[in-house]
Amino acid sequence: MSLPITKKQFNNSIVPFILVYKRLPFNSEDDIAVEIKNDDGELEVRPYRAGRYINSFYKSADNMITELFAKKIITYELVGEITGIEIKVLKDIISGKLKKTDNITRIFVENFFDKDYFDKDDKYAVKCMGCKNKCKQKYNVTVTSCKKYKSKKK
Numbered sequence: 001m002s003l004p005i006t007k008k009q010f011n012n013s014i015v016p017f018i019l020v021y022k023r024l025p026f027n028s029e030d031d032i033a034v035e036i037k038n039d040d041g042e043l044e045v046r047p048y049r050a051g052r053y054i055n056s057f058y059k060s061a062d063n064m065i066t067e068l069f070a071k072k073i074i075t076y077e078l079v080g081e082i083t084g085i086e087i088k089v090l091k092d093i094i095s096g097k098l099k100k101t102d103n104i105t106r107i108f109v110e111n112f113f114d115k116d117y118f119d120k121d122d123k124y125a126v127k128c129m130g131c132k133n134k135c136k137q138k139y140n141v142t143v144t145s146c147k148k149y150k151s152k153k154k
Contacts, residue, residue, distance in 0.1 A: 005048055007057045009034050011073050017050075018074065022082050025050035026061050026114035065113060083108040093117050 013032040017025050025032055031047035038044050058064035068074045076087045083090070085105055092098035093109055094117060101118070110116045 003053065003056060005034050005036065005053065007053075009036070010048075010050075010053045010057060011068070011071070013048075014068065014073055015078070018078070018082065023112045024061075024065070024074075024114060026054070061114065065115075079112060083112055085109065 010032065013034050014025070017030070017032050021030075028051055030050040032050045032053070033045045034048055035043050036046050054061060054064050058067060069076075076090050079085070080087045080090050085093075085108060089098065089101070089105065090109070093101065093105075094113075096117065099118070106116070106118060
């Protein structure tokens with residue numbers, strides 16, 4: 001099956017997308033803007049659904065991230081500038097060397113890459129960690145009230 005755009009055209013549209021949306025185009029509704037010649041030979045910008053091309057060109061989001069860094073299409077400097085995270089911290093997060101960080105940094109990285117690089121044990125809010133119920137709240141939520149939560153008396 002032939003695709004209407006090439007991998008090079010797709011890759012060239014990544015940084016402009018990042019500069020506008022402050023993240024990679026991993027959401028199902030994300031469109032990338034590609035400059036393409038129309039039937040009259042004039043250049044025009046057309047939207048293309050990013051997910052289709054990620055699957056076709058890279059097979060997975062992880063492969064895409066790895067290749068974008070390897071080809072220097074995205075850099076730690078670019079990601080750091082957009083997220084406000086120091087380059088060394090960013091490298092340590094992505095490489096898995098950093099096991100914990102503050103929630104703000106974790107949220108910025110997760111939003112940018114659409115991936116949580118941290119230990120799955122810290123996936124839930126503190127009050128939800130030992131809970132057996134399925135209503136667990138994400139790590140970045142402060143649970144103020146829960147009918148199923150019973151505080152331990154000292």
